[in-house]
Amino acid sequence: MTGKLEKRVAVITGAGSGIGAATARRFAKEGARIVIGDLSGKRADAVAGEIQATGARVEWLKMDAADPDGAQALVWRAMDAFGQIDIMINNAGYAEVAPLEEITLESWNRVLAVTLTGTFLGMKYCLPVMRRQGSGAIVNTASISGTAGDYGLSSYNAAKAGVINLTRSAAIENAKFGIRVNCVCPGTIDTRAPQLLGGDRADEIRRRQAAANPVARMGQADEIANAIFFLASDESSFITGAAITADGGLTAHTGLPPFWRLGDSA
Numbered sequence: 104m105t106g107k108l109e110k111r112v113a114v115i116t117g118a119g120s121g122i123g124a125a126t127a128r129r130f131a132k133e134g135a136r137i138v139i140g141d142l143s144g145k146r147a148d149a150v151a152g153e154i155q156a157t158g159a160r161v162e163w164l165k166m167d168a169a170d171p172d173g174a175q176a177l178v179w180r181a182m183d184a185f186g187q188i189d190i191m192i193n194n195a196g197y198a199e200v201a202p203l204e205e206i207t208l209e210s211w212n213r214v215l216a217v218t219l220t221g222t223f224l225g226m227k228y229c230l231p232v233m234r235r236q237g238s239g240a241i242v243n244t245a246s247i248s249g250t251a252g253d254y255g256l257s258s259y260n261a262a263k264a265g266v267i268n269l270t271r272s273a274a275i276e277n278a279k280f281g282i283r284v285n286c287v288c289p290g291t292i293d294t295r296a297p298q299l300l301g302g303d304r305a306d307e308i309r310r311r312q313a314a315a316n317p318v319a320r321m322g323q324a325d326e327i328a329n330a331i332f333f334l335a336s337d338e339s340s341f342i343t344g345a346a347i348t349a350d351g352g353l354t355a356h357t358g359l360p361p362f363w364r365l366g367d368s369a
């Protein structure tokens with residue numbers, strides 16, 4: 104690896120699994136000190152232990168990204184341990200599947216609280232630190248589900264659309280303070296989340312999701328971590344307010360069938 108995050112401190116929510124964990128591992132390899140926040144202390148501890156074994160410095164905290172006290176505590180943990188925050192990755196998200204008319208208010212509120220309010224809180228509490236430092240990079244994990252609709256995911260669609268536009272507002276407000284704010288829009292990534300959402304049909308849904316992608320496979324968490332690393336590093340120094348899609352070509356397609364036979368590939 105390149106050591107491009109040497110001397111940086113990175114805080115990552117939802118880093119006990121999937122995309123967040125892959126991002127924590129990647130950042131540590133690049134020389135960053137890591138602070139992991141996750142609803143599951145067990146998962147956070149496991150990822151932290153794995154990273155620590157490589158010689159990197161890492162802290163973890165069991166917290167709920169939707170809870171202002173949890174979001175604030177994560178920032179304090181980073182400041183207590185390392186005295187600075189250079190990178191904030193607001194990655195925790197939550198979805199429930201139901202047709203719109205069957206979504207309970209409780210379910211709607213929880214999806215919005217974790218996915219959208221959690222992103223807001225993560226930025227709210229790290230921005231004063233970054234402004235004092237005069238620099239910082241924030242990357243929010245949005246989704247292609249924030250740019251178009253999915254059957255049965257309307258609360259998640261609304262929350263992720265909010266994350267994308269919140270990213271833009273945060274970017275323009277903070278550009279003059281040396282802080283960049285961007286988001287990634289992953290497509291279908293092979294993590295625990297789609298497994299949980301798919302329930303007893305998870306394997307069939309994974310196969311169908313892979314087949315829907317022009318690249319004919321699901322993405323891997325590492326492939327999203329690479330995009331997050333780019334946006335968090337100085338490699339993207341002129342990029343702010345952007346939403347970078349990493350979806351194996353899924354949203355490049357109108358969805359129409361081919362107008363002529365392309366053989367077995369289309």
Ligand SMILES: NC(=O)c1ccc[n+]([C@@H]2O[C@H](COP(=O)([O-])OP(=O)(O)OC[C@H]3O[C@@H](n4cnc5c(N)ncnc54)[C@H](O)[C@@H]3O)[C@@H](O)[C@H]2O)c1
Pocket residue numbers: 116117118119120121122123140141142143146166167168169194195196197217221244245246247288289290291292293294295296297
């Ligand atoms: N997997 C996909 O296909 C996909 C696609 C687009 C976007 N995303 C987004 O990527 C992000 C990460 O998802 P993933 O696929 O890696 O899922 P994952 O289930 O593998 O990991 C999510 C982690 O977040 C933690 N978490 C959940 N709610 C939390 C909360 N309130 N506070 C703190 N931690 C919490 C979980 O404990 C878990 O460790 C989410 O925002 C998700 O919406 C995922």
